[in-house]
Amino acid sequence: MCRYTANKSMDNCAFCNADGDFLIVPQTGRLWITTECGKLQISPGEIAVLPQGFRFAVDLPDGPSRGYVAEVFGTHFQLPDLGPIGANGLAAPRDFVVPTAWFEDSYRPDYVIIQKFGGELFTAKQEFSPFNVVAWHGNYAPYKYDLTTFCPFNTVLFDHGDPSINTVLTAPTDKPGVALLDFVIFPPRWLVAEHTFRPPYYHRNCMSEFMGLIYGGYEAKADGFLPGGASLHSCMTPHGPDTKTYEATIARGNEAGPFRISDTLAFMFESCLIPRICPWALESPFIDRDYYQCWIGLRSHFTHEGASAKDGDIQNGEKED
Numbered sequence: 019m020c021r022y023t024a025n026k027s028m029d030n031c032a033f034c035n036a037d038g039d040f041l042i043v044p045q046t047g048r049l050w051i052t053t054e055c056g057k058l059q060i061s062p063g064e065i066a067v068l069p070q071g072f073r074f075a076v077d078l079p080d081g082p083s084r085g086y087v088a089e090v091f092g093t094h095f096q097l098p099d100l101g102p103i104g105a106n107g108l109a110a111p112r113d114f115v116v117p118t119a120w121f122e123d124s125y126r127p128d129y130v131i132i133q134k135f136g137g138e139l140f141t142a143k144q145e146f147s148p149f150n151v152v153a154w155h156g157n158y159a160p161y162k163y164d165l166t167t168f169c170p171f172n173t174v175l176f177d178h179g180d181p182s183i184n185t186v187l188t189a190p191t192d193k194p195g196v197a198l199l200d201f202v203i204f205p206p207r208w209l210v211a212e213h214t215f216r217p218p219y220y221h222r223n224c225m226s227e228f229m230g231l232i233y234g235g236y237e238a239k240a241d242g243f244l245p246g247g248a249s250l251h252s253c254m255t256p257h258g259p260d261t262k263t264y265e266a267t268i269a270r271g272n273e274a275g276p277f278r279i280s281d282t283l284a285f286m287f288e289s290c291l292i293p294r295i296c297p298w299a300l301e302s303p304f305i306d307r308d309y310y311q312c313w314i315g316l317r318s319h320f321t322h323e324g325a326s327a328k329d330g331d332i333q334n335g336e337k338e339d
C-alpha cells in the first residue's frame with residue numbers, strides 16, 4: 019500500500035505488473051488508463067483494479083495527479099460475502115464497469131514495456147503498441163467502480179459496528195474472515211445510534227490499517243488529516259478519535275439525534291499482513307512526527323458518582339497492596 023504522485027503522462031510506454039493486482043484510488047486528477055481490454059477513465063471518487071498481467075498506460079488529462087495504490091499477491095479482489103445482509107447491499111455487481119475493446123494498429127518504434135516481476139522492474143522494447151486487442155470476452159479484466167454507488171449498511175439502534183461492514187472489495191486469505199486486504203470506505207451516511215459513542219472506538223487490533231482521505235474530513239480526526247494524506251496504524255497500535263473529536267462527542271451527550279455525515283470520503287486498506295515501511299517513506303519530509311499530539315489532553319469523563327461502593331471496591335485515593 020502506498021501513495022502515488024505523477025506529473026507526466028506515460029509516453030510510448032506501458033506498464034505491466036507480473037506480481038499482483040493493483041487497486042488504484044485517485045485523490046487529485048483524473049486518470050485515463052489504456053489497457054489491453056480498452057480504456058478506463060477514472061476520477062477521484064472512483065477506483066480502478068488492474069489485475070496481474072495486464073499491460074496499461076496512464077494519461078493525466080488534468081496534469082499533476084496523486085492518489086493511493088494497494089497491491090495484492092496470490093489472490094484477486096472480490097465482493098465480500100453479504101452474510102445476513104442477503105442479496106443486495108454494499109457494492110453491487112451491476113456498478114462495476116469493464117472497458118469496451120479498443121485498439122490501435124500502429125507502428126511505434128522504441129515502444130517500451132516496463133514489467134514488474136519479483137519486485138524488480140524490467141524493460142523490453144518493441145515496435146508496436148501493446149493495445150492491439152480488437153475484441154475480448156471473459157471474466158478476468160480491468161474494471162472501475164464509482165464509490166458513490168456504494169449502498170452503506172450500519173447501526174440503526176446502538177453500538178458501533180466493525181468497519182468491515184463498509185467493505186467495497188476484499189482480497190481474502192484461506193482463513194475465513196481474515197483479509198489479505200479489505201478496501202473499506204467511510205462514505206456520506208446517516209449516524210443514528212442511540213446511547214452510543216458514534217465515532218470509531220479506541221482500539222488496537224490484529225489488522226494493520228492504512229487510511230486515506232479523498233475529500234472532506236474524517237469523522238475521527240477534527241484536525242491534521244487532510245485530503246491526500248495518509249495514516250498507518252499497524253497491528254496492535256492503539257488509536258482512535260483525536261481529543262477534539264472525543265470532547266465534541268461527549269459534549270453532545272446521549273441526546274444527539276440523527277446526524278448526516280456529508281461531503282466526506284475516507285477509506286482504509288486493512289490487511290492481516292504487517293506493512294514494512296520503506297526507507298523512502300521513513301525519510302520523507304512529509305512525515306507527521308507530531309501525530310501523537312492529536313491524543314494529548316484526552317481525559318476520562320467517567321466518575322463513580324451514582325455508583326454505590328461494594329465491599330472490595332477500590333475507592334479514589336485508596337491504594338491496592
Ligand SMILES: O=C(O)Cc1cc(O)ccc1O
Nearest residue numbers: 180181217218219227238286
Ligand atoms: O481507525 C479508524 O479510524 C478506522 C476505523 C473506523 C471505525 O469506524 C471502526 C474501527 C476502525 O478501525
Ligand SMILES: [Fe+2]
Nearest residue numbers: 221227251257
Ligand atoms: Fe482503526
